[in-house]
Each structure stands twice: as C-alpha cells, then as structure tokens.
Amino acid sequence: KAGVTQTPRYLIKTRGQQVTLSCSPISGHRSVSWYQQTPGQGLQFLFEYFSETQRNKGNFPGRFSGRQFSNSRSEMNVSTLELGDSALYLCASSVQTLGYGYTFGSGTRLTVV
Amino acid sequence: TQLLEQSPQFLSIQEGENLTVYCNSSSVFSSLQWYRQEPGEGPVLLVTVVTGGEVKKLKRLTFQFGDARKDSSLHITAAQTGDTGLYLCAGALEGGTSYGKLTFGQGTILTVHP
Numbered sequence: 223k224a225g226v227t228q229t230p231r232y233l234i235k236t237r238g239q240q241v242t243l244s245c246s247p248i249s250g251h252r253s254v255s256w257y258q259q260t261p262g263q264g265l266q267f268l269f270e271y272f273s274e275t276q277r278n279k280g281n282f283p284g285r286f287s288g289r290q291f292s293n294s295r296s297e298m299n300v301s302t303l304e305l306g307d308s309a310l311y312l313c314a315s316s317v318q319t320l321g322y323g324y325t326f327g328s329g330t331r332l333t334v335v
Numbered sequence: 336t337q338l339l340e341q342s343p344q345f346l347s348i349q350e351g352e353n354l355t356v357y358c359n360s361s362s363v364f365s366s367l368q369w370y371r372q373e374p375g376e377g378p379v380l381l382v383t384v385v386t387g388g389e390v391k392k393l394k395r396l397t398f399q400f401g402d403a404r405k406d407s408s409l410h411i412t413a414a415q416t417g418d419t420g421l422y423l424c425a426g427a428l429e430g431g432t433s434y435g436k437l438t439f440g441q442g443t444i445l446t447v448h449p
Contacts, residue, residue, distance in 0.1 A: 226377075255435035264442060265378075265423070270435025277434040312377050316435070324368070324437065326377030 224248065226315050226327035234333045240301040243330045247294050247315030254296040255324070256288060259310040268311075271296055303334045338362060341424055341440030348414055349448050356409045356443045358424035365429040367400055367407045368437070372421040381409075404429070414447045421445075 227246040235241050247254050256268040267280040271290035288298040294315075300307055310331050314324040340359045348354055358367070366385040370378035382391050384400035384407065391398045397410040407424055421444050425437040 228377075253435050255437075257437075257439075265425075265437075265439040267436045267438070272434065278436050280436070310375075314377075314435075314437075323383070324380065326370075326379070328375075328377050331375070 226313060226325050228311075228313055228327035228330050230330060231328065232331045232333075234335060235303050237303055237305060237334055239303050240299060241303060241332060242297055242299045243311055243313075243332070245296045245298075245313035245315075245327060247296070247313075248325055251315035251317050251325075252294050253316045254290055254294065255314045255316075256296070256298050257312045257314065258282070259312060259329070260308075265312070268298065300332075305334050308332060308334045338428075338438050339424060339426060339440040341443055343443060344441060345444050345446075347446045347448065350416055351413050352447075354411050354414060354445070356422055356424075356445075357406070358408065358426075358440050359406045360426070361405065362426075363404050363429045364426035364438075365404070365433070367404070367424060367426040369398055369407070369409050370423040370425060372423060372442075374421075378423055378425075411445075414445075416447050416449050419445060419447050 229244045253272045255270040257265045259265045270278040274290045285301045290296045310329045312329045314326045316324045368383045369381045372378040382398045387402045387404045389400045395412045399408045421442050423442045424440040427433050
C-alpha cells in the first residue's frame with residue numbers, strides 16, 4: 223500500500239515568488255491536512271480538505287491557500303514568499319476526520335532566499 | 336501559550352535507562368496521538384489513545400491517557416540507540432470544529448547513547 227507522497231522533496235525559491243506543493247494521499251483517504259514545521263514554532267496546522275471542500279483553516283495569512291481535486295490529491299500554494307516561509311511542509315491523509323489514523327508524508331523542504 | 340505542553344524538551348540518556356515524556360494541557364482532547372519523527376522525514380504514528388485512563392503498550396513503549404483526557408505520557412523501558420529521535424504528542428480538541436486539525440506539542444528530542 224503506497225504511503226502519502228509529497229512532491230517535490232526540496233525546493234529553493236526567491237523572496238516574492240510563489241510556490242505550489244503537491245500531496246497524493248493514501249488510496250481511499252479523503253481527508254488531507256497540511257502542516258508547517260519550523261524549529262521555532264513546531265508543527266502548525268494550515269488547513270484541511272475533505273471531498274474537495276476546505277473544512278478547517280489555521281491562523282496563517284491569505285498568502286497560504288490550497289485545494290483538493292476529485293481524486294483527493296491536494297495542492298497548497300504560497301504566494302509572495304517571505305524568508306519566514308522557509309519550513310518543512312507536511313501533508314497528512316486519513317480515512318476518518320477527527321483525530322484518528324493520520325499518515326504523514328515525508329514533506330517538502332522549502333527554502334526561501 | 337502552547338496548548339499542549341510537552342516535557343522535557345531534550346533528553347540525553349544511556350542505553351538501558353528508562354525515560355518518561357509528558358504532554359499536558361488545560362484543554363480536553365477527544366484523542367491523543369504520539370509520533371516519532373526522524374530528521375528530514377514526516378512524523379510516524381506510534382499510537383492513538385481515545386479513552387480517559389487508557390494504557391497502551393507497544394513493546395518497550397507504554398502510553399497513558401489521563402483520566403480527564405487532558406494529559407498523556409510516554410514511557411520507554413530499557414532505551415536503545417534506535418529509539419533516538421523526535422517524539423511528538425498531538426491531540427484533537429474536543430468540541431468545536433476540529434476537522435483534520437491536530438494540535439502538536441513542541442516535541443522531545445531523545446538521544447540514547449551506547
């Protein structure tokens with residue numbers, strides 16, 4: 223059974239650019255959540271999608287957005303990148319929706335220079 | 336203020352020693368999970384506890400969920416060098432809209448020396 227796949231694994235972008243990260247959940251998982259992990263703040267929740275609908279959003283500026291497709295694959299986009307956006311971006315998928323059975327991908331390491 | 340306070344932040348011990356990591360909150364969680372994360376990788380789920388007072392064992396690891404579902408602990412018996420890593424507790428808050436949202440502790444970096 224394939225795990226959660228995130229692409230790309232590493233990314234270097236310049237301040238002001240935008241970036242799109244991709245997440246393919248485990249087959250059959252309809253819930254996809256995104257997290258940002260930094261040394262200072264730890265793991266922080268960005269948003270969650272279920273059946274193409276955003277059902278929950280964390281406290282991040284509007285530059286952070288996402289979407290989910292009909293096959294449950296999800297993308298997140300960060301526009302007008304800032305140095306502080308450098309982080310490991312993780313997605314997690316689940317069959318259920320409230321606190322159970324999350325499987326994380328290996329993440330995308332984004333470096334903004 | 337961190338919603339889930341995890342302690343200690345760092346733990347350096349010798350192989351064979353026992354250790355306990357704590358996760359505390361003033362909020363009630365419908366479930367609490369423990370993860371282990373290796374550098375450059377995503378967290379890997381170790382266990383989920385959902386019932387107050389629940390105790391789960393995974394080989395040398397023992398997990399406990401507090402009676403009031405506000406706290407949890409992870410106890411490792413006879414630590415091995417392979418236990419080295421970042422341990423994270425994460426909970427789904429009870430009530431409200433918690434779809435897909437886990438609240439994470441700051442993590443405990445465990446180093447087990449041979």
